[in-house]
Amino acid sequence: MTSTLDKLEKKAPASVPRTIGRIGLGAVLVLAGVSHLTFARGDFQAQVPEWLPLDKDFVVLASGVVEISLGGALVALPKRRVLVGLVAAAFFIAIFPGNISQWVTRTPAFGLDTDSKRAVRLVFQPLLVLWALWSTGAWRALRRSK
Template sequence: MSLLQHLARFVLGAALITAGTGHLTFARKEFPAQVPKMLTDGPLYLDQDMIVLASGVAEIGLGTALVALPKARRTVGLIAAGFFAAVFPGNISQYLTGTDAFGLNSDRARFGRLLFQPMLIAWALWSTGAWPRR
């Protein structure tokens, strides 16, 4: 693992902790925009605020694990990549419904957010050494 990978892992961990804290506090009113209606209005009927809170707790846990558990970094990287893939439908929903949040107030901006999600997945895998080697 290179120094750049270690730094990238710490930055990703800090970003996840910050985002997770936002779920629970300062950005709590923005995050429901990314909860797909199929989770709240469909057969599951999950509480939108509970989804926001649970995903925030998950982000704080993942971020903390990325920073504090270097020996488990590959496993945590795989879990973080899976988490980013799991929340991707929320980003797709925000784009398809044209919901404004986090300054994403145009279709172009929301579409750009869609392109960022695969980069987060790659970042989680690369920065933890979970990316398959050739």
């Protein structure tokens, strides 16, 4: 019996540009995850909203591990690209409040030391969601399943 996920995977288009996009996003996520664990840890801690009832260092380390895992999965699991694309898109949505918090609280990090720079950064999070959905074929597979 074929699962819904298997059906979605079969409806996901694959092409050279999508494959390059998927592997590129995977590489970006792995690099971002490594930076969470090493050289940019303090900047990422500055983005954790004050209202989040978790230790900032824990949030940064955990999100770094998630990013490395997602990045690796985007590269290593092409047959599950729709699932990984959906999870990556959900992850980008889940961390978006941190970007909004950085803008609202005017917290400098990553060289984002003006309201304008922080506002421009907000535009890039939805683009990451779209990148994940497009490069994995998840967007089209979901549309085709209806």
